[in-house]
Amino acid sequence: MTAEQPTAPRTPAPVGLRERKKRRTRDALLRAALELFTTRGYEGTTVDEIVDAVDVSQRTFFRYFASKEEVAFAVQQMVERHFVAALAERPAHEAPLEAMRNAVLTAWDTIGEAIMEVVPIELYLRTFQMIESTPALLAVHLRRSIEMEENIARLIADREGLDVDADPRPRVAVAAFSGVMRTTGHLWGRGEDASLEAIRALTEAYLDHLGPALAADWRGAPA
Amino acid sequence: MTAEQPTAPRTPAPVGLRERKKRRTRDALLRAALELFTTRGYEGTTVDEIVDAVDVSQRTFFRYFASKEEVAFAVQQMVERHFVAALAERPAHEAPLEAMRNAVLTAWDTIGEAIMEVVPIELYLRTFQMIESTPALLAVHLRRSIEMEENIARLIADREGLDVDADPRPRVAVAAFSGVMRTTGHLWGRGEDASLEAIRALTEAYLDHLGPALAADWRGAPA
DNA sequence: GAGGTTAGTGTCAGTCGCTGACAATTGACA
DNA sequence: TGTCAATTGTCAGCGACTGACACTAACCTC
Numbered sequence: 001m002t003a004e005q006p007t008a009p010r011t012p013a014p015v016g017l018r019e020r021k022k023r024r025t026r027d028a029l030l031r032a033a034l035e036l037f038t039t040r041g042y043e044g045t046t047v048d049e050i051v052d053a054v055d056v057s058q059r060t061f062f063r064y065f066a067s068k069e070e071v072a073f074a075v076q077q078m079v080e081r082h083f084v085a086a087l088a089e090r091p092a093h094e095a096p097l098e099a100m101r102n103a104v105l106t107a108w109d110t111i112g113e114a115i116m117e118v119v120p121i122e123l124y125l126r127t128f129q130m131i132e133s134t135p136a137l138l139a140v141h142l143r144r145s146i147e148m149e150e151n152i153a154r155l156i157a158d159r160e161g162l163d164v165d166a167d168p169r170p171r172v173a174v175a176a177f178s179g180v181m182r183t184t185g186h187l188w189g190r191g192e193d194a195s196l197e198a199i200r201a202l203t204e205a206y207l208d209h210l211g212p213a214l215a216a217d218w219r220g221a222p223a
Numbered sequence: 224m225t226a227e228q229p230t231a232p233r234t235p236a237p238v239g240l241r242e243r244k245k246r247r248t249r250d251a252l253l254r255a256a257l258e259l260f261t262t263r264g265y266e267g268t269t270v271d272e273i274v275d276a277v278d279v280s281q282r283t284f285f286r287y288f289a290s291k292e293e294v295a296f297a298v299q300q301m302v303e304r305h306f307v308a309a310l311a312e313r314p315a316h317e318a319p320l321e322a323m324r325n326a327v328l329t330a331w332d333t334i335g336e337a338i339m340e341v342v343p344i345e346l347y348l349r350t351f352q353m354i355e356s357t358p359a360l361l362a363v364h365l366r367r368s369i370e371m372e373e374n375i376a377r378l379i380a381d382r383e384g385l386d387v388d389a390d391p392r393p394r395v396a397v398a399a400f401s402g403v404m405r406t407t408g409h410l411w412g413r414g415e416d417a418s419l420e421a422i423r424a425l426t427e428a429y430l431d432h433l434g435p436a437l438a439a440d441w442r443g444a445p446a
Numbered sequence: 447g448a449g450g451t452t453a454g455t456g457t458c459a460g461t462c463g464c465t466g467a468c469a470a471t472t473g474a475c476a
Numbered sequence: 477t478g479t480c481a482a483t484t485g486t487c488a489g490c491g492a493c494t495g496a497c498a499c500t501a502a503c504c505t506c
Contacts, residue, residue, distance in 0.1 A: 018453070018502055025454095046491065057456050062493065135366065142365035143358060146405070172432045175402030182369070183398045209395045241473050241482070248483095269462065280485050285464065 026064050028054045031119055033071045038126040042072065042134045069140050072131060075124050076141070078114060080148055083107045087155060096156045096173050101207050104181065108200040125194045132189030142182070149178045180206050249287050251277045254342055256294045261349040265295065265357045292363050295354060298347050299364070301337060303371055306330040310378060319379045319393070323400050324430050331423040348417045355412030365405070372401045403429050 032053040036045040047068055051061050065071040087103035094102065115124050131137040153174040157164035164170050184206045188199045255276040259268040270291055274284050288294040310326035317325065338347050354360040376397040380387035387393050407429045411422045 016502075021502090022454080047493090048491080058493090059457080060455060063454080066493095068492065139362035139366035142369065143362035146365065146409075168429055168432050171406050172403055172429060175406045176399035176433070177402075179398030179402035180395055183394050186369075206391055206395060209391050210399070239474075244473085245483080270464090271462085281464090282486080283484060286483080289464095291463065 025054070025056060025060070027118060029056070029061060029064055030071060030074050031123070034075075034119060034123050034127050037072060038123065038130050042130060042137055069137065072127065072137055073140065073144065075115060075119060075127060076131070076144070078118070079107075079111055080144075082111050082114060084148070084151065084155070086110075087152065092159060096160065096170070097177060097210065099159070100152070100156070100174070100177050104203055104207075105200060108196060108203065112196065121196075125196075128185075129189045129194060132186055145178060145182060149174050152178075176210060177207075180210055248277070248279060248283070250341060252279070252284060252287055253294060253297050254346070257298075257342060257346050257350050260295060261346065261353050265353060265360060292360065295350065295360055296363065296367065298338060298342060298350060299354070299367070301341070302330070302334055303367075305334050305337060307371070307374065307378070309333075310375065315382060319383065319396050320400060320433065322382070323375070323379070323397070327404065327426055327430075328423060331419060331426065335419060344419075348419075351408075352412045352417065355409055368401060368405060372397050375401075399433060400430075403433055 029050065033045070033050045036049060036053065047058055047061055050071075051058050065074075083103060086107045087099060090099040090103055112121055115121050119127075131141050153170045154164050156174060157167070157170040160170070162170055181203065184199065184202045188194075188202055191198065191202075252273065256268070256273045259273060259276065270281055270284055273294075274281050288297075306326060309330045310322060313322040313326055335344060338344050342350075354364050376393045377387050379397060380390070380393040383393070385393055404426065407422065407425045411417075411425055414421065414425075
């Protein structure tokens, strides 16, 4: 993990012709897949249909994406990295919950440009809704979430100078926080307003209900 | 959903010969599957191997279980029903978090017998660990968890006389609670002590850290 | 710029999960 | 006992995915 500017789009500019071709093929597959997924549905789309749209072989698809599922989460992965970067940038004086809260809200404010380099922002919004409403993808989405939860817990523990395995508080705080995040994401996916502003507002409102208990200063207080 | 004694094992005793045969086939498939899963691994076990062990056709397997995944969660489903039943039995004066906490702890105390009617308790423990350590199953496990979360949120909202869609508190409380539960389950699956007592103790300890904020009395206080 | 190296791609054959259709069997019940 | 309905097996086929191998095109060196 080479830490660069945290909110910078991860597009290191491809150099050789080979690299550029690869990038182009991958992007084409990604866009074609999301477009098909969001119109015909995930289950209703076969890998053969995706590769036909881009005119490559099925084997090539599976060299770029380990599975049909993986391509559905390519953009989501960018967003997650974006949030983690924002969290790492939070000043040390902020309490854990406060830092996480500010990181999400800032991330939602700045993620737009980074996404647009790969796919239209509106396609990402539709993709997110599709993930939330497709059981098989929702399952994977949740597993990815808790994998990130573990990373964030370690990050928070480091901030507070705690041992993540000895002190339950980092994991508990992150678990509670993520539970709320997941709930807002779910409600957003089911709701009417599919804008970035909507998810941001929903997040802010729901986090307000988590109470000051977890936001209290931990340092000096024993477990 | 016919509500009987909440903590009673769900074994309505099969009547006809046909029913008993069905039950036997299903149980045999279940046991064979879990035994193979926990020894050779989930991915390392084919459906053909399961049906060979029981000597039925593959088609029969898929008539009892919608998928290879489903059979892995058959026992888990019992445990979940057990918890929901225990929660429904909690006296009305208990605050939401208090009720959920007591329901889990009671459930862990009484689930043993119900499980043993179907599979050895030790096989269930191994199965749980396998689920937690198999990515594909972990994903499904998490999705099942949030489906239950939604049910519990409605149950809690009913207890408190709230509208689950208007007031965020039921969903927030349940989300935070479930987040902690998930974390303890995960840690249990990765830990050394695979006993029921261990998961119960872990649950109790971790829930203590969720703080009194969510446990406060809601009635009368506006959102 | 020819020639060898290497990375990316296509083709093919095969495995595994899963499903629909149809026929054969077997318990239930008059 | 004979009919009816439920359970099961067989078979054919789809879709996701993989390993092996041959082919092509970018790259790199002399």
